[in-house]
Amino acid sequence: MVSHKIIIMKKICIALDTSPSAQKIAELGYDYAKALGAQVTLVHVVNDPIYYTMNYDPIMGYDGFLTSDVIELVESHVKEAARFLEASVKHLKNKKIETIVLDGDTAEAILKFAATWGADLIIMGTHSRSGLENLIMGNVAVKVIKQTEIPVLIIPTK
DSSP, rough: OOOOOOOOOOOOEEESSSTTTTTHHHHHHHHHHHEEEEEEEEEEEEEEGGGGOOOOOBBBTBSSBOOOTSBBOOOOOHHHHEEEEHHHHHHHTTTTTTTEESSSSHHHHHHHHHHHTSSSEEEEEEOOOOOOHHHHHOOOHHHHHHHOOOEEEEOOOO
């Protein structure tokens, strides 16, 4: 007889970047957490400043890290990341969602937070880049999966 262990997921960490796919990840991840009755924390990792120079259309009501039409980096990436996460919470319409801005290597920061917070599940997206792009830019989702014992739900963004 095979014994099955039931895993109850009560704490879900949803990792968001500021790409256009963040909305899909936030919405699907939050719907999943809601269905499980889980507590949610949205996280964003501030890493390479060049990342914040990409100009996207507004995501979940957040206009972006750039001001006006001029490529002008906002002085505090952490402050802007917090504003992005707060806009995400407002978009998801649940003031109980917690947010945290992390810094450092993206995969390491997500893993450290998830372990410290006691996450039962990490939800994140993958940009499904080509092998060459992954070699050059790395793949955060792959790094997280390889280095954690916490279950990870990957949402493809293409």
